[in-house]
Each structure stands twice: as structure tokens, then as C-alpha cells.
Amino acid sequence: MSRFSSVAASAVPLILGAALVGVAFGAEGGTELTRTSVAGALMVLASGVVVAAAFLWGRPGAIHGMTTLLLFALLAFLTAVSILWSIVPELSYVEAGRTFSYLAVFAAAVAGAKVAPRAAPKLLVALLIAAIVPVLYALASRVWPGALAENEVSNRLGQPFDYWNAVGCVAAVAVPISLWLGSRRTGPAIGRVLAYPAMGVCVLAILLTQSRGAAAAAAVGAIAWFALVPLRLRSLPVLVLPLLAGSAVAAWALSKDPFSKSLQALSAKEAVAGDFGALVLLLIVLLVLVGAAVEIVLERREPSARLRRRVGVAAVAVACLAPLGAFTSVAFSERGIGDRIDELVSETEVAPQEGGGRVFAASSSRGKYWREAFRVFDDRPLEGVGAGAFEKARLRHRNDTSVTQHAHGWLPQTMADLGLLGLLVTTLLLLAWTLAALSATGLLPRQLVQADSDEVPPPRRDWDAGRIALVTLALVPLVYGVQSLLDWTWFIQAPTAMALIAGGFIAGRGPLGADQPAVAASERPQSLRPDRYRIAGAVVAIGTALLLAWTIWQPEASDRATNEALALRDERKFDEAIAKTEHAEELNPLTPDPLLVRAAVDTAANRVPEAQENLELAVIRFPGDWQTWYSLAAFQLGTLDAPEQALETLRGLLYLNPHSGPGRQLFLDARARQREKAGTAEPGLNE
Secondary structure (H helix, E strand, O other), X not given: OHHXXXXXXXXXXXXXXXXXXXXXXXXXXXXXXXXXXXXXXXXXXXXXXXXXXXXXXXXXXXXXXXXXHHHHHHHHHHHHHHHHOOOOHHHHHHHHHHHHHHHHHHHXXXXXXXXXXXXXXXXXXXXXXXXXXXXXXXXXXXXXXXXXXXXXXXXXXXXXXXXXXXXXXXXXXXXXXXXXXXXXXXXXXXXXXXXXXXXXXXXXXXXXXXXXXHHHHHHHHHHHHHHHOXXXXXXXXXXXXXXXXXXXXXXXXXXXXXXXXXXXXXXXXXXXXXXXXXXXXXXXXXXXXXXXXXXXXXXXXXXXXXXXXXXXXXXXHHHHHXXXXXXXXXXXXXXXXXXXXXXXXXXXXXXXOOOHHHHHOOOXXXXXXXXXXXXXXXXXXXXXXOOOOHHHHHHHOOOOOOOOOOOOOHHHHHHHHHHHHHHHHHHHHHHHHHHHHHHHHOOOOHHHOOOOOOOOOOOOOOOOXXXXXXXXXXXXXXXXXXXXXXXXXXXXXXXXXXXXHHHHHXXXXXXXXXXXXXXXXXXXXXXXXXXXXXXXXXXXXXHHHXXXXXXXXXXXXXXXXXXXHHHHHHOOOXXXXXXXXXXXXXXXXXXXXXXXXXXXXXXXXXXXXXXHHHHHHHHHXXXXXXXXXXXXXXXXXXXXXXXXXXXXXXXXXXXXXXXXHHHHHHHHHHHHHHHHHHHHHXXXXXX
16 A cells, blocks of 8 residues: 555656646647636646545645635636626636636645645656646757747747747746756755756747746746755756756857747748757757766765855855846946836837847837736726726727737736736735745744744754755746736746646645644544545535536637537528527627627528617627627628718727727728718709
8 A cells, every 4th residue: 555655646746747738738828718718627627626635635734825825716706706897708707717727726736735745846846847848849849840830930939838938937937946856965866967958958948939037037036046045056057057058059049040030931940950959959968968977976075064155155145146236237337227127118119129139138018018008007997997808908098000918917917907906916915925935935034933832932944855845846936926027927827827836835835844743643544434524525626616617618618609600600590590699698698709690690691680789789788899899880881881870880999999900991991981872862962
């Protein structure tokens, strides 16, 4: 039985890592409804199983992390309630489902900490697997571009997420984990050796994505590691040597057009693919040899305490002074810090030029999106326009025809979508998790740690392997959070799930050392026959997961029903098509698509009054969606031949989306038809 338990425990990192890899490749960039719905439902179901297992076989004792979990639940509830006032309820419904799937993952991680409070090292291995596999796939997509990235037009690595900043995010998350793996004194030597190529490919991926947010997040993670963890001498080669090797390969790649210029032909990418693949392979082999050499040296000769102390002091000094040095170098440069900040937040600033210098440029188009988000926030400062509705609300405030679904930053996105209420809840959630993380990692001052009694001092907090693993795990959501300040990573399920698993485990772990006696006592075999209360809790967990998964699936089910209705219309099975639209509306009454498709079916069946009624009903029910106004105006012009009515309807469309290309063209067509009808009527009037 003990051998079976040992094998099962060893398989946990592989199983969890494989599951996260599946989410990465299944959900991709989080923008396609089908992939998002499938991934979200599966995440909820898997999380429900974990929570149910915690109910059945969890160790007795206090449940930690409940404040953080309840605040997360409050955020999910606010996201769902925002459907009531959302200008686009359809989008808010989808975002509510996404947020509840994230809540389920966080709850499962909290429950996992209750079941296995010493599983931090295994979680780190799983998260490293989940990060490295997409990074290697992204690099492989440039070795075999025809097979893996035939339709990719950007010069920046984007596979498998179709978004380069997401690739950079998972690579940045792997940086502190690689430092932990390569510097720890316990565990197999092969793990310490493999940390070097893992770090190397992550550095290479960050540079080739040209993601400044990912580079900043990775730097924050590395600096925090060296500032906190007393393994600085062992960590230095894990960071410095792969950084040099990865930067060298990146410099070569960025000197080639397929890596520095967009819209390159597939033949141009294939021309350099072989050389790039050889360099990546050489990088991995070289870093494996370097890692093995460092491991041999450290095994044969342990550095003296004096040397470790000196190197530690120097590393801490560099880690703390590096941000200050970067700040002062910019401040005293010819342009100064003010100009760099203006470049970042300017509404008129465009993205920097392509190429390697992009990583160090301050200019960005994010300032434009942020200002649009703040204007949306000004419209409804208290409650926001509804979760996910920034995509539609920004159209009235944009100054050009640029297209984006997100505000490219957690803060402006939250302010626009959920207003001050959302900002308050997320701030409280951040504070609660920060306190839990400081307590779990032993970084909270000892005088603030609650002891069992006034006479018993807080437990010692030595830097053992368990504590170092916990600190590393806490750095994962930190790195993710820094990157999310500059990008819309929250909407991409794989990196978000990684951060939530790490953050939830830290929150549920409880104060460092305070529960060690309980843990030791509870390591006795647990009964496989739980009592009825535990069984009831498990049943509730599974039932809740099934209900949430079903709810998350409804928008996708409705979308499929509307597509089936269109297919039936093409087959001229009009009554069956109408029935399908009614079913689609029952599945998801928050989308205008069933009404719009029903109108299309009625038009094809020559039932013009019914089609007009459905289109007008779509505008009345969903006035914040400019596409309902467009559909009605197009019907009024094309089917009713009523340009005056179309022009009146287009006033609503152009208010919501002044720069709409289709709307402007329809307006011109309606004006032309109006003049044509007036010209046709003039001879009769003259007579």
C-alpha cells in the first residue's frame, strides 16, 4: 500500500502538468467561445472532484484561506450580477462563466493544501512542465513553421496561444521555478541539471516574443528570488549562464527578417528554420552540459560560508539596486523619466518598431486603450458597464478604427467593466491573499504571527526545503500579476490556471510551521470510510461543479443551435429553423443571435412583418449592441426599401460605434437611396 501511495504521489506532477498543458492547447488564446466553454467546463469538473476528495479524505483541523476564497467568490458573484446592468449581457454571461471556472480552480487548490500541505515541490514541478511545454512548442513552431504555424503572420512567437504575450507570461512564470529547481539541495541531480536548459529556453522565448510585460515580470520574479531566498550562490549560475546563452541565440534570430518583421512569407521562415532549430538544439545540449558541470563542481567542493555570505550580500545588493539603477539611468537620460512615462500612457503613441529594440522601448499603444477604459469608467463609475463589456463600450470612445477586445491591463479593465465595486473587491482580495502568502511563507513579522497561547512563542522559520518551495510557489502569482498589469492575460485560461493553483495552495496552506505538529500527527493512514457529513459535503461539491459546468456550456449550446437554424434555413426548412432559434433563446436568453437568426429565417420565408418584429425586439432587448441596430437598419433599407427609417435607426448605431465601417457604408447607401427615391418622385410632383 505504501509503495502504491509513493507511485501515486510521484505521478501527481505529471498528471497536473499534463492537465494544464491540455488547457493551454485546448483553450488557446481564450477568445473562441467553443474552446473557452469546453476548457472552462472541464476545469470546473476537475476542480469539483478535487474539492470532493478533500471533503472525503481531508485531514481534520482548521481550514485556512477562507477569507481569500470568500472574497474571490464575491468577485465571481459581482461578475455574474453585472449581467443585470451590462450593456452587452451576452459578454457578461461568458465572463461570469470564466470567473466561476477560475474560482473553482482556486477552491480546488485551497482544498489541495488541506489534503497535502507539503505538496509545494510537486506543484512546482507540475507548473514547470505546464510552462515549458508551450514554450518548447512556440520555439518548435519556428523550426517547422509550415506544420505548426502556417497561418501565423506575426514575427513574434505566439503559438499555442495565438498571442505572444501569453507565451511570454508562461515563460516568465517558469523563471523563479527554474531557479528553485536548479539551486535546491534536495531532490535528484537530474532536476538541477535540467533547470539550466529550462531557464535558457524561457529566456529565449521571452526575447523572441518581444513582450516587455513578460520581461518585466520575469525580472521581478528573479529579483524577488534573490532578495528572499538564501541560495544565491547556487542560483547565480542557473540564471546567468542560461541568460547569456539564450540572449546570444535571440540576438542571432532577431537579426533575421522572419523574427524581426511581420508578414513574412512562409518560404522566408523556412529558409532560416533549419539554422534556428540547430541553434536551439545546441542551446539545450550546451546548457545540459553546463548544468552537469556545475553540479559536479558543487558536489566535489562546497563553497565556504564566507564565500556564500559575500556572494549573498552582493546578489541581494544587485537585486535591490537594479531597479533603482534602471530608474536613475532613465531619469538622467536625455529624454528623462517624464518623457518615457508619456510614451507609455500617451493616447496618440503607437507601438514601437519591430525588432530586438522593441523590448527596451517605452512607447506603446496601451495608453490609448487605458484612456478609453477610463472614459468608459466615467460613464458608470460605480458599477461599470458589465463584465467583459469594455469590448463594446469602448467603440463610442475610440478615435480610430483600431480593434481590441480588452483594455490590456487588469486595472483599467476592472474599472471599466465593474467600476468602483469591482476595484474594491479585487483590492480586498489582493490584500487578503498577500497576508495569507506572507504568513504561509514565513515572511510575516514574527510578532504578528498568532501563537497557540501567549506563553508559546511563534515557531522557528528556518530556510528549509519546504519553506523555499513555498516562497517559490508564492512568486508564481506575483510574476503573473505583474504581467497582467500590462496585458489581458486574465482572459487566457492556461497561465491564469497556473497562477490560481499556486495562489490557492499558498492561501490554503496556513501559517508556516504553526501546523507542523498537526501535520505530523495526521500523517497516519486516514480512514477510507468517511462519515455522512463528509459524504454530504462531497455530494454538494460534485453537484455544484456539474451545475456550474452546465451553466458555462449554455452560450456554446445556444450558438450551436443558431448555427443549426441557419443550416435549416438554407435547406428551406423554415419551421424547423424557427424551432431551433426558440431553443437557442431558451438556452441563452442573454444573446440577440436567436432573434437575428429568426429574422433571417422569416425573411427567407417571405414573412416580412415577423422578421421586422424580431429585429425591433432585438434592438429593444439589447440596445447596447450596435450589431442589433445594424441588422435592423440593413433590413429597413434592403427589404423594406425605407431609407428614412434606416437612417433613423443608424443614428443609434453611429452613437454606439461612430467609427463603424459597415455602419458608415450603410449610412451612405441609405442616403443615396433616399436621394434616388426623391429624384424619382420629382417629375410627378412637378406635373
